[in-house]
Amino acid sequence: MIKPKKTLRQRNIKDRFMVSLLVLSTIIVMTPLLIIIAYVVINGVSALNWDFFTQELGSPARAMQGKPTGLIHTMIGTAVVDFLALIIAIPVGVGAGIMLSEYPDNKLNPLLRIINDTLNGMPAILKGLLAFALIVKPMGTFSGLSGGFALAFVMIPIIARSTESALMSIPWSIREAGLAIGLPRWRVVLSTVMPAARTGLVTGFLIAFARAVGEAAPLMFTSFGNNYLPNRWIGMLLGPVDTLPQRLYSLAISPYKEWHAMGWAAGIVLLFFVMALFIMARLLTRKKVYY
Amino acid sequence: MYVNSIFKKKKLSENVTSQEQSMTMKEKALYGSSKIRMEAKNLYVKYGTTIGVNNVSVPLYNEKVTALIGPSGCGKTTFLRALNRMHDLSRTATVTGEVLLDGLNIYDPKVNPVNIRRKIGMVFQKPTPFPTMSIFDNVVAGLKLVGIKDKKFLREVCEKSLVQAALFDEVKDRLNSPGGSLSGGQQQRLSIARALAIEPEVILMDEPTSSLDPKSTAKIEDLMVELKNKYSIVIVTHNLAQAGRISDYSIFMYLGELIEYGKTKKMFQNPKDKRTEEYLTGKFG
Numbered sequence: 001m002i003k004p005k006k007t008l009r010q011r012n013i014k015d016r017f018m019v020s021l022l023v024l025s026t027i028i029v030m031t032p033l034l035i036i037i038a039y040v041v042i043n044g045v046s047a048l049n050w051d052f053f054t055q056e057l058g059s060p061a062r063a064m065q066g067k068p069t070g071l072i073h074t075m076i077g078t079a080v081v082d083f084l085a086l087i088i089a090i091p092v093g094v095g096a097g098i099m100l101s102e103y104p105d106n107k108l109n110p111l112l113r114i115i116n117d118t119l120n121g122m123p124a125i126l127k128g129l130l131a132f133a134l135i136v137k138p139m140g141t142f143s144g145l146s147g148g149f150a151l152a153f154v155m156i157p158i159i160a161r162s163t164e165s166a167l168m169s170i171p172w173s174i175r176e177a178g179l180a181i182g183l184p185r186w187r188v189v190l191s192t193v194m195p196a197a198r199t200g201l202v203t204g205f206l207i208a209f210a211r212a213v214g215e216a217a218p219l220m221f222t223s224f225g226n227n228y229l230p231n232r233w234i235g236m237l238l239g240p241v242d243t244l245p246q247r248l249y250s251l252a253i254s255p256y257k258e259w260h261a262m263g264w265a266a267g268i269v270l271l272f273f274v275m276a277l278f279i280m281a282r283l284l285t286r287k288k289v290y291y
Numbered sequence: 292m293y294v295n296s297i298f299k300k301k302k303l304s305e306n307v308t309s310q311e312q313s314m315t316m317k318e319k320a321l322y323g324s325s326k327i328r329m330e331a332k333n334l335y336v337k338y339g340t341t342i343g344v345n346n347v348s349v350p351l352y353n354e355k356v357t358a359l360i361g362p363s364g365c366g367k368t369t370f371l372r373a374l375n376r377m378h379d380l381s382r383t384a385t386v387t388g389e390v391l392l393d394g395l396n397i398y399d400p401k402v403n404p405v406n407i408r409r410k411i412g413m414v415f416q417k418p419t420p421f422p423t424m425s426i427f428d429n430v431v432a433g434l435k436l437v438g439i440k441d442k443k444f445l446r447e448v449c450e451k452s453l454v455q456a457a458l459f460d461e462v463k464d465r466l467n468s469p470g471g472s473l474s475g476g477q478q479q480r481l482s483i484a485r486a487l488a489i490e491p492e493v494i495l496m497d498e499p500t501s502s503l504d505p506k507s508t509a510k511i512e513d514l515m516v517e518l519k520n521k522y523s524i525v526i527v528t529h530n531l532a533q534a535g536r537i538s539d540y541s542i543f544m545y546l547g548e549l550i551e552y553g554k555t556k557k558m559f560q561n562p563k564d565k566r567t568e569e570y571l572t573g574k575f576g
Contacts, residue, residue: 105382176377177419177482181433181489182409191436195423 040271044264052265057227057242063258071266073229077144077241081223082213084148084237089155090205096156097163097204102175102189120157127153128218136222144241147223154215155208162204166197203281210277214270216245225250244270326353328493328523329374329411334388336369336378343369343384345547351493351540356515356524358538358555360531362575366547367527368416371495374525375411376404392493409433412491416498418478420470426462429470429481433489448488455518456484457510476507483514494518496526500533512537531571535559543567 004011055070062069099112131150136142170193178188194201219225224240225247235241244266251263329351336344344366351357351374359367369378376397378384389396397407420429428435430449439445449466453459458480462473470481479499486494496515500508515524515537528534534541534555541555543564551558551567562568569575 105380173415173417173419174421175380176413177415177421177485178432179377179380179405180375180408180413180415181485182405183433183436184405187436192421192423192432196421198423 037271040264040267044261044266044268047261047265048268052262056229057247057262059227060254060256060259063262064256069262071242071244071247071262071269073226074242074244074247074266075269076229077223077226077236078213078243080236081144081147081219081241081243082151082209084144085151085155085212086205086209088148088152089159089208092152093156093159093208094163094201096160097167098189100160100164101167102185102193116157116160119153120161123217124154124215125217125220128220128222131218131222139238141238142222142224142240143238144223144236145238147219147241147243148237150218150222151212151215154212154218158208158211159204162207163201166200166204167193169200170196199284203284206277206281206284210274210281213277214245214274216243216249219243219246220249244273327351328353328393329525330391331370331374332389332391334370334373334390335386336366336373337385337387338381338383342547344373346388347544347549349542349549349552351523351525353523354519354521355539356519356526356537357540357542358534359525359527359542359544360529360534360570361544361550362570363529365544367544368497369547370544371413371497371525371527374493374495375408375413377413379404409489410491411493411495412486412489413495414479414483414486414497414499416501418475418482418502420473420478420481422469422471424470425467426470426473426481427466430484430488432485449484452484452488455487455514456480457514458484476503476510479503479507480511480514483511487518491522493523493525496524498527498529501529508533531559543570545570 006014051068052070053075054072055068056073057071058067058069061067096112096116099106100109100116103109128150130153131146135146135149139146167189174192174196175188178192179185183191223243223246226240226242230236230239230241248263248266248270251259251266254260254263327350331347331349331351334344334347335342347370359371361367369384372378373386374390376386378386386398388398390398392407392410395402397404397411421432424432427445427449430452431439431445434445434448450459450463453462458477461477462481470478473481479502483499500511503511512533515526518524519539526534526538538555541551541553541558542549543551543558543562543566545566551562551564553563558567559571562571
């Protein structure tokens with residue numbers, strides 16, 4: 001046997017040292033998250049009550065006089081605007097992802113990749129500006145529709161990237177097998193590659209959704225905010241709508257301490273909703289497809 | 292036949308007779324008088340600047356098994372994949388020269404590779420069942436996914452193809468279980484059944500038995516001998532005994548070039564080229 005330079009004891013010490021470094025960095029990553037969660041919960045939990053989930057916000061006077069007030073309109077608005085964004089973003093993002101993964105021979109591909117990465121790194125407020133110019137200006141009013149588009153611009157590059165990597169994870173041989181039985185390329189992608197990659201695809205949608213749910217900036221001058229629930233459902237799309245991150249911001253900068261507490265509570269709702277989404281995405285990826 | 296009638300838009304089989312006439316007497320004496328189904332003419336395949344297949348010209352006969360033999364990396368698979376335009380998807384590979392199917396160049400810009408691949412089926416080295424599909428759906432994928440919905444017809448084709456691939460008895464009670472649930476040998480026969488279901492005219496096989504046990508190998512070899520009554524088969528194999536058992540013609544390739552081509556029996560007993568002899572006797576490769 002060739003003896004190692006160092007004794008087993010020395011090597012064990014080094015091993016333990018390295019592992020403890022890893023544990024330390026994990027703790028450093030976890031700490032801010034735990035502090036934020038704890039801080040938000042401690043400050044906001046007092047404002048969480050039945051009214052919070054059933055009433056509209058109304059004027060500041062309501063809160064100051066102790067009348068029932070809540071953020072039901074904000075939660076509904078968030079759901080409408082974000083699902084609208086998802087509906088817009090999925091076809092476009094998936095299309096771009098398919099292009100990136102399945103048609104690497106296309107000449108437009110390098111350009112698409114650069115544009116997609118740029119869009120991904122662009123500050124979200126610029127996407128809000130784009131939606132403002134494209135929809136709010138022509139319509140002449142802030143609207144849930146424009147908010148949906150602004151958030152779709154946030155989601156699209158994320159979905160494109162996640163779709164690309166989900167499709168790339170499927171062995172190339174599956175595609176060749178499809179082509180070898182005389183299927184056109186689009187059919188191979190649609191009927192053999194995409195079903196095999198479905199968990200990865202859905203996970204990507206969830207991650208993009210979770211990311212967009214927390215965005216306040218693109219909604220500031222698109223869906224704008226509203227203290228009340230619109231009278232008719234269509235008002236959600238054609239008029240100003242409240243959303244959680246933007247409401248959180250306006251509650252926080254308001255001069256009323258009752259509203260501050262509600263802001264913290266809105267933070268709790270948002271935080272746990274996003275966490276639930278990420279946990280769902282995590283659970284989905286855990287399921288494996290065998291080839 | 293039903294299947295082929297759907298894809299008759301581009302008829303390729305008009306030049307058969309002229310092709311046959313173009314055979315010289317010498318060639319007839321050498322290779323027999325079978326019809327030429329496919330023919331490679333001055334075929335080159337390049338990966339960037341590396342040459343994978345170097346100026347190969349060879350006929351492939353109807354209702355015969357042609358074996359491609361040669362040491363690893365000699366371009367057998369590259370050549371095989373050029374026969375049904377599988378290199379189209381690769382960014383690096385470029386194909387020049389001609390591959391004729393019944394006299395028509397499949398690399399003609401007017402020819403749609405999708406139609407070509409319905410006539411020239413392919414079985415790969417590793418079994419490739421579609422992971423999310425049942426056994427039944429796997430077999431009829433080539434029909435179902437192009438819009439053939441007649442359930443009775445699909446069931447008939449499925450059964451016929453599975454019987455041909457010697458798999459039917461083993462899976463007839465569980466056609467709805469996933470294709471991936473079969474054993475490796477069964478998956479390979481499933482891949483063969485899937486290739487047969489679209490009734491191609493030529494079947495290309497890339498080392499179809501390299502990952503199989505002797506029993507499954509024997510089944511697939513029997514299958515090939517049976518299939519050649521109807522199809523032309525081209526098979527890449529590392530197993531010389533296998534080439535000897537099942538093939539009528541053999542092509543020996545070395546470093547991307549075609550070294551020797553002829554009837555398997557003649558070539559195995561009396562190779563003309565020294566390199567062929569050395570390979571066949573196990574001195575290299």
